[in-house]
Amino acid sequence: MRKQIVAGNWKMNNDIKETKKLIKDIKKGIKKIKLKGTRVLVSPTFVNLTAAKDKVKGSKIEVVAQNMHQAKSGAFTGEISASMLKAIKVKSVILGHSERRTYFGETDAILKEKVNTALANKMEIIFCFGELLADRKNNNHFSIVESQLKNALFHLEASAWKKIVLAYEPVWAIGTGETATPVQAQEMHAFIRNLLVDKYGNDVAENTSILYGGSVKPANAKEIFANPDVDGGLIGGAALNATDFVALIQSF
Numbered sequence: 696m697r698k699q700i701v702a703g704n705w706k707m708n709n710d711i712k713e714t715k716k717l718i719k720d721i722k723k724g725i726k727k728i729k730l731k732g733t734r735v736l737v738s739p740t741f742v743n744l745t746a747a748k749d750k751v752k753g754s755k756i757e758v759v760a761q762n763m764h765q766a767k768s769g770a771f772t773g774e775i776s777a778s779m780l781k782a783i784k785v786k787s788v789i790l791g792h793s794e795r796r797t798y799f800g801e802t803d804a805i806l807k808e809k810v811n812t813a814l815a816n817k818m819e820i821i822f823c824f825g826e827l828l829a830d831r832k833n834n835n836h837f838s839i840v841e842s843q844l845k846n847a848l849f850h851l852e853a854s855a856w857k858k859i860v861l862a863y864e865p866v867w868a869i870g871t872g873e874t875a876t877p878v879q880a881q882e883m884h885a886f887i888r889n890l891l892v893d894k895y896g897n898d899v900a901e902n903t904s905i906l907y908g909g910s911v912k913p914a915n916a917k918e919i920f921a922n923p924d925v926d927g928g929l930i931g932g933a934a935l936n937a938t939d940f941v942a943l944i945q946s947f
């Protein structure tokens with residue numbers, strides 16, 4: 696059975712003090728609620744991963760990285776490798792976020808390499824993808840999403856999908872306050888799950904969590920998460936506030 700997941704993508708926010716404080720507050724918040732099997736992920740920036748790992752001890756919160764380089768090691772100034780993450784026991788990584796694609800030139804081809812490297816290192820991947828506003832306006836959103844998935848993930852064997860979580864994030868909804876309607880989210884998530892059925896069969900499709908991301912907040916989460924093919928959320932802005940984040944975890 697696929698898992699429900701609420702993942703906080705902290706982006707380039709929170710210094711070490713703020714990281715510890717936010718985790719402390721989330722820990723306190725989730726102690727008071729029933730997690731009902733929901734996975735809770737937080738993704739601080741690289742320099743704070745070790746402190747975050749330390750701080751989540753004794754809780755169900757998992758710490759994930761926001762990115763990773765595709766090469767094993769070498770002359771890639773400013774980059775972080777899979778083995779470096781593994782060495783500090785970070786076992787999951789977000790790949791393909793639209794900000795990485797837009798501002799740092801990450802293409803489907805690069806992401807395919809990153810996916811392969813992460814899997815070779817037995818890491819779990821939270822794979823982000825989604826269309827631009829222009830794609831949706833031109834009615835190209837389904838074909839864009841299909842090509843993003845095919846180009847970076849559909850070379851994988853069915854068995855690799857145990858390590859993949861999908862995060863559909865329409866770019867026009869990220870950080871804009873504009874969310875996909877529950878109908879739009881369900882429609883796209885069902886489309887994605889059908890692609891998995893066609894390519895890999897029911898087993899993979901039914902066991903792969905598909906998260907929605909893009910301006911999810913306590914006020915709209917219930918409606919979005921209630922959709923049969925939405926298995927949780929990748930949360931930016933609202934993940935920076937412990938009260939909101941805990942409310943999102945309770946929104947299933």
Ligand code: PGA
Pocket residue numbers: 704864868869870871872908909910911929930931932933
């Ligand atoms: P947002 O970001 O919730 O602030 O829109 C989502 C994301 O970028 O993952």
